[in-house]
Amino acid sequence: MNYLVTGAAGFIGGAVAKWLLANGHRVTTIDNLSTGKKDNLPEGINFIEGNDYDAIVLEKIQNEQFDAIIHIAGQSSGEVSFEDPEYDLKTNTLSTLQLLKIAHKTGCRKFIYTSSMAVYGDAEFELVTEDTVPIPKSFYAVGKLASENYMRIFSSYGIQCIALRLFNVFGMGQNMDNLKQGMASIYLAQAIKTGHIVIKGSSDRFRDFVYIDDVVSAIDLFLNRTGEGFEIYNVSNERKIYVSDIINYIENCLPNITHEYVEGTPGDQHGIYGNSNRLRELGWTPCVTFEEGMSRMIVWGKKTLNADMQAKE
Numbered sequence: 001m002n003y004l005v006t007g008a009a010g011f012i013g014g015a016v017a018k019w020l021l022a023n024g025h026r027v028t029t030i031d032n033l034s035t036g037k038k039d040n041l042p043e044g045i046n047f048i049e050g051n052d053y054d055a056i057v058l059e060k061i062q063n064e065q066f067d068a069i070i071h072i073a074g075q076s077s078g079e080v081s082f083e084d085p086e087y088d089l090k091t092n093t094l095s096t097l098q099l100l101k102i103a104h105k106t107g108c109r110k111f112i113y114t115s116s117m118a119v120y121g122d123a124e125f126e127l128v129t130e131d132t133v134p135i136p137k138s139f140y141a142v143g144k145l146a147s148e149n150y151m152r153i154f155s156s157y158g159i160q161c162i163a164l165r166l167f168n169v170f171g172m173g174q175n176m177d178n179l180k181q182g183m184a185s186i187y188l189a190q191a192i193k194t195g196h197i198v199i200k201g202s203s204d205r206f207r208d209f210v211y212i213d214d215v216v217s218a219i220d221l222f223l224n225r226t227g228e229g230f231e232i233y234n235v236s237n238e239r240k241i242y243v244s245d246i247i248n249y250i251e252n253c254l255p256n257i258t259h260e261y262v263e264g265t266p267g268d269q270h271g272i273y274g275n276s277n278r279l280r281e282l283g284w285t286p287c288v289t290f291e292e293g294m295s296r297m298i299v300w301g302k303k304t305l306n307a308d309m310q311a312k313e
Contacts, residue, residue, distance in 0.1 A: 237273075
């Protein structure tokens, strides 16, 4: 099979591309390397450097026949979306529209998009289903929701469109240099690098963490499933993990770590967790708990960051 996976120099895109290549598929990626790293690209991938909302860049795939487009690339921080909303709009919404047009033009019949739990905002009920009314709090979340609605329209053109609302994805391979995206990785990176964690917002906020391997398995499920129309699925563990739980876990695993709480960031959600029954009914089951995932991540993070610091000396 022949797939386009946008953002394969990044955390989630790289994991998906690596999985597909390991299973004998052809994979092309478009990545502007704004937060991803070229070293993350798996061997054997067809790499196109640039923005996936840029018409000139997209001309390079006009003659490709993809079995599916898996759109993962995009600015992924609610905080950054307030700093540069126009860039966020381009990377998270215009890119989706442009790639849907490519799918329609080239006859690609499957489009999978990594949306976000951010679309829900602070919902009335903390446990959210796909039927919960979205009330986005950040420009990032607005862009994700807009992309879903573009997909809804393009599904009427015969493209199977699947929006996966990812909750807080974490795990080995996450970008430990980006301190504005990825709650677990932000705290862990600070702990390893400086021994001190600065937490933006209150300790009673919570998230629903899903390990990277379980996200890859969810995407793989839809690559192997036929269907039609537009569908939305929560990809979640159905479990609250409080900020204080994350800090305590890191401090119990690493010696002499201190922390402090400071003012929160614009558009930050207090907390929701996701009902994933719709996805579980298709046979998906998350296999890695928060504790197991953090244990793996701490071992990997110490090794990776220590190696990076030694290389800079």
